[in-house]
Amino acid sequence: MIEDLDHSNIYSTDLVNCLPNGKIQTVNSFKYPTREIKTELGIDFKYHYLRHTYGTFMAEMNTPQHLLCNQMGHGNIHVTQRYYIAVSKSGIDVLKKNLNNL
Known part of the structure; x- marks a missing residue:
């Protein structure tokens, strides 16, 4: 269970994309793997x-x-x-x- 900004409860089953621990994915949780992949492949992205x-x-x-x-x-x-x-x-x-x- 996650507490939303308006203090209502959000369950991981309500999320389209959540982390394995059920938490909300942030922008940075998407950016980190992207950075790793672009560095490894040497692409401008x-x-x-x-x-x-x-x-x-x-x-x-x-x-x-x-x-x-x-x-x-x-x-x-x-x-x-x-x-x-x-x-x-x-x-x-x-x-x-x-x-x-x-």
């Missing part, structure tokens, strides 16, 4: 790349902008639109189509 990949995939799957904004933790939907909506493949295809129709 930044954990933040996964965030951009997630945002791009969700945008390409036509996730409503307000939901994507919430998922990405953006305080302003314009940030979401700037980084994910316009640069997705489907967004670029729409731009090309609209430009050709001018």
Whole structure:
């Protein structure tokens, strides 16, 4: 059992991803293995790349902008639109189509 920030109890069975001891995985519990793997393999990888990949995939799957904004933790939907909506493949295809129709 884990105590959440609002002091309610969370059980490990309620978590999608938890550590073997049932505790909540923190950002650092994900980053450490990633650092070890990238060092061993000698690849240039930044954990933040996964965030951009997630945002791009969700945008390409036509996730409503307000939901994507919430998922990405953006305080302003314009940030979401700037980084994910316009640069997705489907967004670029729409731009090309609209430009050709001018």
